[in-house]
Every structure is written in C-alpha cells, then in structure tokens.
Amino acid sequence: MKKTLFVPIVIAVIVIGIIWAGPLYVIDEGEQAVVVQMGRLVDVVTDAGLHVKIPFIEEVVRYPKRIMAWDGEQKSMPTREKQYIWVDVIARWRIADPQKFYESISTISGAYSKLAEVIDSEVRTVVAENYLRETVRNSNLILEEEATADSLGIGDGIDESQIPTLIQSSASREPILRGRRQLAEEILERSRKMVPEYGIELIDVVTRQIRYSDELTQSVYARMIKERNQIAQAFRSDGEGKKAEWMGRMDNERRSILSAAYEKAEVIRGNADAEATRIYADAYNRDQSFFDFWRAVESYRTTVPGFDKTLSTDMEYFKFLYSPTGR
Numbered sequence: 001m002k003k004t005l006f007v008p009i010v011i012a013v014i015v016i017g018i019i020w021a022g023p024l025y026v027i028d029e030g031e032q033a034v035v036v037q038m039g040r041l042v043d044v045v046t047d048a049g050l051h052v053k054i055p056f057i058e059e060v061v062r063y064p065k066r067i068m069a070w071d072g073e074q075k076s077m078p079t080r081e082k083q084y085i086w087v088d089v090i091a092r093w094r095i096a097d098p099q100k101f102y103e104s105i106s107t108i109s110g111a112y113s114k115l116a117e118v119i120d121s122e123v124r125t126v127v128a129e130n131y132l133r134e135t136v137r138n139s140n141l142i143l144e145e146e147a148t149a150d151s152l153g154i155g156d157g158i159d160e161s162q163i164p165t166l167i168q169s170s171a172s173r174e175p176i177l178r179g180r181r182q183l184a185e186e187i188l189e190r191s192r193k194m195v196p197e198y199g200i201e202l203i204d205v206v207t208r209q210i211r212y213s214d215e216l217t218q219s220v221y222a223r224m225i226k227e228r229n230q231i232a233q234a235f236r237s238d239g240e241g242k243k244a245e246w247m248g249r250m251d252n253e254r255r256s257i258l259s260a261a262y263e264k265a266e267v268i269r270g271n272a273d274a275e276a277t278r279i280y281a282d283a284y285n286r287d288q289s290f291f292d293f294w295r296a297v298e299s300y301r302t303t304v305p306g307f308d309k310t311l312s313t314d315m316e317y318f319k320f321l322y323s324p325t326g327r
Contacts, residue, residue: 027051031063032063037054063101064094066094067092070116072088074086077124079130079135083213085132087207088207090208091206092203092204094201097196114200135183
C-alpha cells in the first residue's frame with residue numbers, strides 16, 4: 001500500500017517542481033531576452049509573448065528594448081589653448097544586439113560603465129582638439145549682431161559711419177568654424193564606432209552644459225567688463241562730441257539772435273529819439289517860455305528829492321522855483 005502511494009507522490013513532486021521551475025516564460029512588450037544553457041547562450045528572443053524553456057537547465061536573461069538615457073558626470077577638461085572647462089554630456093542608447101551585449105557586457109550597469117568610458121574619452125579628445133570658442137558657441141550670430149548699430153544701442157539720429165572705431169573693433173573677434181553643435185555630432189560619430197561590438201546602438205549625444213572653471217570665469221568676466229567699459233567710453237566720447245557740436249551751434253544761434261535784436265532795438269531807439277527830438281522842437285517853437293518852464297519842473301521832480309540839503313537856490317537852475325515868471 002505504501003509502495004503504491006509512493007509513486008504518485010514522487011510524480012506529483014516532480015510535476016510541481018517542473019511547474020515551479022517555470023518551463024514557460026513571458027516576454028513583455030518593450031523587452032528582449034537571451035536564453036542561457038549552462039552558461040552558454042543558446043537563443044535570442046526579441047518577440048513579445050509566451051515562450052518555452054528547459055527547466056533547471058536554461059536561464060532567461062531579460063533586457064529592455066526601449067531607448068535608455070545615460071547621464072554622464074560633469075568633468076573638467078582642457079581645450080586646445082589649455083583653458084579648462086567643465087563639460088556635462090548626456091546620451092540616449094539602446095540594446096541593438098542582445099547576443100553581443102550578453103557576451104561582452106552582460107548587465108545594464110556594465111553598459112553604463114562602458115558608455116561612460118567610451119563617451120568621456122571621446123569628449124575629452126574632441127574638446128582638446130578645438131579652441132574654447134568652438135566649444136561654447138554654436139554660430140557667429142553674436143559677431144554679426146555686434147557689428148550692427150542696433151545691437152549696440154545706436155540711436156536713429158547717429159549715422160553708422162560715425163560709430164567710433166573702438167566699438168566696431170568688437171567685431172574683430174575670431175569667428176567659429178565648427179561650433180558646439182557640430183562638436184557634439186563629432187563626439188557622437190566617434191562614440192558610435194566604439195560601441196557596436198558591445199551590442200549597443202548610440203542614438204545621440206547632447207552637450208547639456210559647458211561651464212567655465214573658476215579661474216577662466218574671472219578672466220572672462222574681466223574681459224567682458226573691459227569691453228563694455230570701452231564701448232561705454234566710446235559712447236560717452238561720441239556724446240561729448242555731439243554735445244560740443246550742439247552747444248556751439250546753440251551759442252552761434254544765440255549770438256545771432258542777440259545781434260539781430262540789438263540792431264533792431266538800436267533802430268527803434270534811434271527812431272524814438274528822433275521822434276522825441278522832433279516833438280520837443282515843435283513844442284519849443286510853439287511856446288518857448290512854457291517849454292522852458294515845463295522842462296525845469298520835470299528836472300526838479302527828478303533831482304530835488306535826491307538832495308540831502310540845499311545851501312543856496314540863487315542860481316540859474318532854480319530860477320523857476322521861486323519866480324513863477326522865471327525872472
């Protein structure tokens with residue numbers, strides 16, 4: 001009886017063990033896998049769905065099929081002119097060949113380490129082969145803008161030909177030949193040649209940030225301040241010249257207006273004196289004695305209030321003061 005029960009129990013245990021070991025496995029959308037038998041790769045599965053493996057013997061190693069991001073560390077590296085800058089790049093990648101990936105790297109963490117090794121090396125090489133201006137700028141647009149009057153704040157009233165030479169010299173900076181974006185493309189192309197043997201496809205490499213070192217930052221700030229001060233001084237000089245020109249023009253106009261006004265006043269004054277003389281002469285001819293009396297009274301009214309004291313009135317001047325007849 002016991003022997004009869006033993007066989008079914010053993011069979012049940014074997015069946016349960018097989019089921020527990022999982023002869024069936026599912027590959028989800030966005031996944032791919034390699035089947036390994038005793039350490040040897042025997043199959044590559046890229047289609048989603050239900051699949052079969054040999055329990056206890058075969059192992060399924062799953063990898064993502066989606067595009068993944070690699071985020072590099074910010075590192076200091078020298079440019080061609082030995083100026084140190086901090087460069088931070090990111091990349092997107094995916095596993096294109098699961099077989100090569102498993103045989104060369106095996107793990108996702110290993111892939112990140114390998115990408116860091118390859119991309120950082122190429123970034124350092126490209127940066128070292130190019131000047132600082134090539135790594136931080138994408139185009140020569142800033143030079144084109146600085147060469148125009150509008151970008152420098154020149155007003156409409158100032159002709160561009162009158163811009164001081166000092167300001168126009170800002171356009172003498174060396175132009176870029178390649179630029180930051182093209183350097184990123186070069187890093188991508190160089191890195192792409194290194195990763196196919198690991199089963200990796202590198203989709204893109206993007207320069208997220210380029211930052212000056214502390215020493216270079218101070219140097220750049222000092223140069224910017226110097227250039228802005230030169231431009232400001234050029235504008236001040238140009239403004240002082242315009243001010244002197246307008247002040248001279250205004251002074252000439254003032255002198256001209258005052259001269260014309262003085263001439264006109266003298267003409268009016270001369271005409272008025274002539275008219276007054278004519279009136280006096282006409283009045284004198286009509287009644288000489290009354291004219292003399294009226295002129296004397298007018299003179300008394302003006303001068304006598306100003307006398308502190310009068311010692312004598314016995315003079316020709318006061319002849320009308322005590323004698324109504326003037327005698």
